[in-house]
Amino acid sequence: MGRRTRTRAAADQGQYAVETEWTEADRALLEELKRAEALLPDDAPRALLSVRLSVLTDDTTSPVRQELDLRILARERGYRVVGVASDLNVSATKVPPWKRKELGNWLNNRAPEFDVLLFWKLDRFVRRLSDLSIMIDWCLKYGKNLVSKNDSIDLTTTAGKIMVTIIGGIAEIEAANTSTRVASLWDYTKTQSEWLVGKPAYGYMTAEDKNGKVVLVINQDARRALHWCRNATTRATPASARRMVKVLVRSGLCGPGLTASTLLRRLRNPALMGYRVEEDKNGGVRRSKIVLGKDAKPIRVAEPIFTEDEFESLQEVLNRRGKDQPARVLGGATQFLGVLICHDCGTNMTVQKTTTKGKAYAYLRCGKCKAGGHGAPNPNDIYSKLVDDVLKVLGDEPVMTREYRQGAEARKEEQRLEQSVSYYMTGLEPGGRFTKTRFTKEQAEKTLDGLIKQLESMDPESTKDRWVAVHNGKSFRTRWQEGGMEAMSADLLRVGVRCRIKRTKVKGVRAPYIHMKLTIPKDVRDRLIIKEDDFAEVF
Template identity: 85%
Template sequence: MAKRTRTRTATDRGAYDVETEWTKADLALLEELKKAEALLPDDAPRTLLSVRLSVLTDDTTSPVRQELDLRILARERGCRVIGVASDLNVSATKVPPWKRKELGDWLNNRAPEFDVLLFWKLDRFVRRLSDLSTMIDWCLKYGKNLVSKNDSIDLTTTAGKIMVTIIGGIAEIEAANTSTRVTSLWDYTKTQSDWLVGKPAFGYETADDEAGRVVLAIDEHAYRALRWCRSAAMRDRPASARRMVKVLVRAGLCGPGLTASTLLRRLRNPALMGYRVEEDKNGGVRRSKIVLGNDAKPIRVADPIFTEDEFQSLQAALDRRGKKQPTRRPDGATKFLGVLICHDCGSNMTVQKNRVKDRFYMYLRCGKCKAGGHGAPNPDDIYSKLVDDVLRVLGDEPVMTREYRQGAEARKEQQRLEQSISYYMTGLEPGGRFTKTRFTKEQAERSLDDLIKQLEAIDPESTQDRWVAVHNGKTFRTHWEEGGMEAMAADLLRVGVKCAVKRTRVQGVRAPHIHMKLMIPKDVRDRLILKEDDFAEAF
C-alpha cells in the first residue's frame, strides 16, 4: 500500500500541548486587578486560585481566562489572592487535588497561607464524589472554604454543602461515562488492523496512506538501530546491552537518555514483527504480548522489522547473554535503596545476584562505575553497619509530629480585648463616663490594666494559622525498633540522608575493603518531623 512520507503529528491526532498565552488586554486586566487588591485591608481573607485543564479545545476555558475570572471573583468577595495553583495537562478523574503537583503542595504543606480555595467550575476541580467528600472533610478540619465561580458552592452554609455533594455526583457520573467510552474505544482498537489511537512501538511512526487513513510506517532511524542491535547480539562474542546503548547514542540513532533496560525492553517487544500488542500485566517485569483477533491469529498492523525467525533467534541470544537476577520481592531486592550510593559515581547501590559454579553470591553494585566498582559483598553486613551508624547519630532525636493550629479563636480574643481596652480608654478621657467619680475612675483604671496584661499575654504567633511540632514521647531509636529496617529506610530517604560506600582493592584479597561515610543534612531535625498524611485514607 502506498504511503505519503509525511508523518502524522501529535496535533493532527488530537493530542495537545497547553501553552499559556497572555494578550496585552489580559495583562492590562491583570494589572488592574492587582492594583485593586493592593487597597484591601491587611485582614482581608486570603484566597488560593486553582486552575486545571486536561485538554485544551475550542470548548474548554483556557487557563488564562480561568485565572482572570477567579481574580475578578476574588475582588468581588474582598479577598486577597496569595497564589495560583496551575495544574495543566492533568486529568481530574485520574489525579485527585492532593496529588497534583502545584495544588497538592499547597494542600499538604502550605495550608496556613490561605483561607479560601477558589476554582472556576466543579469539574475543573474534581470529578469523583469520593474526592469531593475528602476535600470537604479536609476544609472543615482546617477551617477553609471552597468557592466555585460557576456553581453554588460555599461551605459556610448548609445549602452550599448539600449543593456541592449533588453537583459532585453529577460530575462523577459524567466522568464514568467518559471512562466507559474510552475503554470501549481501546477494546475496539485492539481488534482492528488499522491504527486508530495510541502511541506506536519503538521502530514505527504514524503516517497517512493514499486514502487519508492513519497507518504505521517503519521509522528509518529506529530500523537501523534495531537491525544493528540484532547483529551485535548475534555475534560470536555478543555486545552487552550497555555497549549497544553507548554506540547508538554516539551514532545519534537514540537519545542520550536511553538506558540498557529500556533498550532490552524494546528488543523484546513482539510488535517488531508488525503485530498489535498490549501490556502483559502478569509478573513484575514489563513485557508486551501479542493480541489475537477473532480468528485466533495475530493482528498485523505494520510491515515487520524482524521476521518471526529473526525475532525468536534474537530472544534466544538475549537469554543467553542475560543474567538472572533475584526474584522481585514486594519490598524490593535492595534495602535502603536511594540511601546507599557509590562514593565514586554517586549512583544508587543495588543488589545483584551472581552465580559461579552452582554457588550464588549477593553483591551491592552501582550502575555507572566499571565492573560495578568491584562490588560490595555481603549486603546484610553493610545494612547492619548503616543501622548502627544511624542509631548512634540520630537514635536519640525526639520524634516530633506536625500539627495544625488555627488562630481564629486567638484572633477573636485579641479583637475582644482591643475593643474593651478602647472602650475603657475612651471612658477615662477628660469628660468621659469613668471620670465623674474617683471610685469609677479607679475601677476603670484597674480593669484597663488587667485587660492590657491579658492582651500582652497573647502570643502574636498564636493568632496565625500555623504548623507546630509536638513531641510524641518517643525517640527515633524506639520508633525504628518498632517499625523495623523498613521504617528507618523510609525516614532516611524522606530526610535526604545518604551513605557513600567506598570500595578499595586490597592486594592479594578478592573482596575489596569497604568504607562507609554517613552524610546528614544540616537541617535534619526539621526534616525528621513527621507529617500526617490527611489524604492517606482516601485510597
C-alpha cells in the same frame, strides 16, 4: 480584540505550565485589579486561585480568562489574591487536586497561606464525587472555603455543601460518559487493521500513505537496534542486557534513558511481528499479548520487523536466560538503596550476586565505575556500620510530627480583648461612666489592668494559621527499632542523608579497604519532621 502576543510581564512569566496568550487589554485589567487589591485591609481573607485545563484549545476557556474572572470575583468579595495554582494539560478525572503539581503543593505544604480556594467552575476543579468529598473534608478540617465563579458553592452554609455534592455528582456522571466513549473507541480500534489512535509500539511510527490515511511504518533506526540485539542475544557468547543498553546508547540508536528492563520488554513485544497487541494484565508483569480478530487470527497492522521464527527463537533464548536469574527479593536486593553512594562516580551502590563453583557471593557495586569499581564485599557488614553511625548521630533526636493549628479562635479572643480594653479606657476618661464614684473607678482600673495583661500574654503566632512540630513521645532510635532497616532507609532518603563508599585497593589483598563517610544536611532537624499525608486513603 487587541493584537495577541505571547510575551508577559516579567513578574508573571513562568506562572503557567504551558505557554498562554495575554493581550494588552488583559494586562491592563490585571494591573487594575491589583491596584484595587492593594487597597484592601490587612486582615482581608486570602484567596488562592485554581486554574486548570485538560487540553488547551481555541474552544476552551483560556487560563488567562479564568484567572481574570477569578480576580474579579475576588475583588467583588473583598479577597486578597495570594497565589495562582495553574495546572494545564492535566485531567481532573485522572489527577485529583492534591496530586497536581501546582495546586497539590499549596494543599500539602502551604495551607496556612490562604483562606479561600477559588475556581472557575466545579468541573475545572474536580470530576469525581469521591475527590470532591475528600476536598470538602479537608476544607472543614483546615478551616478553608471553596468558592466557584459559575456555581453556587459556599462551604460556610448547609445549602452550599448540598449544592457542591449535587454538582459534583453531575460532573462525575459527565466524566463517566466521557470515559465510556473513550473505552468504546479503544475497543473498536482493537478490531481494526487500520491504525486509528494510540501510541505505536517501539520499532514503529505513524505516517500518511498516498491516500492521506494514517498507517504504521517501520522506524529504521529502531529496526537496526532490535536486530542487533537479537544477534547479540543469540550468538555463542551472548551479550547481557546491560551490555546491549550501553552499546545502543553509545551508538545513538537509543536515548540515554534506556534501561535493561525496558530493552527486554521491547524485545518481548509480539507487536514486532506487525500484529496488534494489548496489555496483558495477568501475572503482575508488564507484557503485551496479540489481539485476535473475528476470524480468530492475529490482526496485522504493519510490516513485521521480526518474522515469527525470528521472534520465537529470540523468546526461547530470553526465557532460557531468565531462568538463570536469581529470584527477585521482596523490597529489592539492596538495603539503603539511594543512601549508599559511590565516592568516585556518585551513583547508587547496588547489590550484585554471583555464583562461583556453587558458592554465592554478594558485592556492592556502582553504576558508572569500570566493572562497578573494586566492589565492596559483605554488604551486611556495611549495612551494620551505617546503622551504628546513624544511631550515634540521629538516634536520640525526638520524633516530631507536623500538625496544623488554626488561628481563628485566637484572633477572636484577641479582638474581644482589644474591644474590652477600648471599652474600659473610654469609660475611665473624664466624665466617663466609670468615673462617677471612686469604687467604680478602682474596679474598672483593676479590670483594665487584667485585660491588658491577658492581651500582652497572647503569643502573636497563635493568631496565625500555621504548622507546628509536636513531639510524639518517641525518639528515632525507638522508631527504627520498631520499623527495622526499611524504616530507617525511608527516613534517611526523605531527609537527604547519604553515605559515600570509598574503595581503596590493598596490595596483595583481594578485597579493597572500605571507607564510609556519612553526610548529613545542616537543616536535618527540620527535615526529620514527619509530614503526615492528609490525602491518604485513611482520610
